Amino acid sequence: MSASFIDIHTHNALSDSQAGIQSFCIQDISFNQQWPSSFSVGIHPWHIHKVDVTQALKQLEYIACEKDMKAIGECGLDRAIARNFDLQLSAFISQIKIAEAFDKPMIIHNVRAFSDFLSILKNEKPAIPFVFHAFNGNKDILNKLMRFNVYFSIGADVLKDNSKALRILPFIPLNRLFIETDEWEGDIAELYQKISELKSIDVEKLKNQLYYNYKNIFA
Numbered sequence: 123m124s125a126s127f128i129d130i131h132t133h134n135a136l137s138d139s140q141a142g143i144q145s146f147c148i149q150d151i152s153f154n155q156q157w158p159s160s161f162s163v164g165i166h167p168w169h170i171h172k173v174d175v176t177q178a179l180k181q182l183e184y185i186a187c188e189k190d191m192k193a194i195g196e197c198g199l200d201r202a203i204a205r206n207f208d209l210q211l212s213a214f215i216s217q218i219k220i221a222e223a224f225d226k227p228m229i230i231h232n233v234r235a236f237s238d239f240l241s242i243l244k245n246e247k248p249a250i251p252f253v254f255h256a257f258n259g260n261k262d263i264l265n266k267l268m269r270f271n272v273y274f275s276i277g278a279d280v281l282k283d284n285s286k287a288l289r290i291l292p293f294i295p296l297n298r299l300f301i302e303t304d305e306w307e308g309d310i311a312e313l314y315q316k317i318s319e320l321k322s323i324d325v326e327k328l329k330n331q332l333y334y335n336y337k338n339i340f341a
């Protein structure tokens with residue numbers, strides 16, 4: 123039997139031929155929310171001003187009791203937006219505590235904050251894996267992050283000539299790799315095809331490897 127196309131991070135509903143994690147931002151959750159079979163929720167730094175963080179963290183703990191809630195996120199740090207960075211940082215650290223308490227990996231949003239994440243990994247020593255979504259770091263950052271329990275997810279940027287994703291992909295080991303559509307509405311099969319060509323691996327083998335990675339951390 124061939125493995126599904128794992129989509130580690132999407133804001134769209136997953137089709138029958140896919141498996142993976144549909145991501146929700148906490149401010150969009152409604153009372154009586156209908157959850158898909160596999161999802162994540164987080165306080166996104168872009169929307170942090172829209173929520174009462176203390177309240178949102180309580181809500182997150184409540185949702186984390188759902189067995190189909192596979193990860194906390196997306197959440198993280200963004201130095202390119204006009205949102206209070208200290209607030210982003212404290213909300214993120216609090217989300218790490220929830221992720222650890224419920225033993226759930228985290229889907230990480232990062233913009234210009236790799237050094238902040240490296241300090242957090244060194245100082246907080248989180249017991250759960252981080253999955254950097256839309257990873258676009260350079261080789262030096264990749265090597266530093268590789269010392270920790272970190273995975274790297276690549277999305278539709280890999281289809282663009284000269285993208286950072288395209289440049290770093292050859293250096294990401296297959297056992298640390300994920301693929302995502304995020305907000306892109308194309309077919310994830312296209313990303314698997316492109317990445318299998320770039321990594322010189324048969325697409326079925328790539329699917330099996332990513333399925334294994336997924337089972338490994340989201341079991």
Ligand SMILES: [Zn+2]
Pocket residue numbers: 131133145196304305
């Ligand atoms: Zn996203």
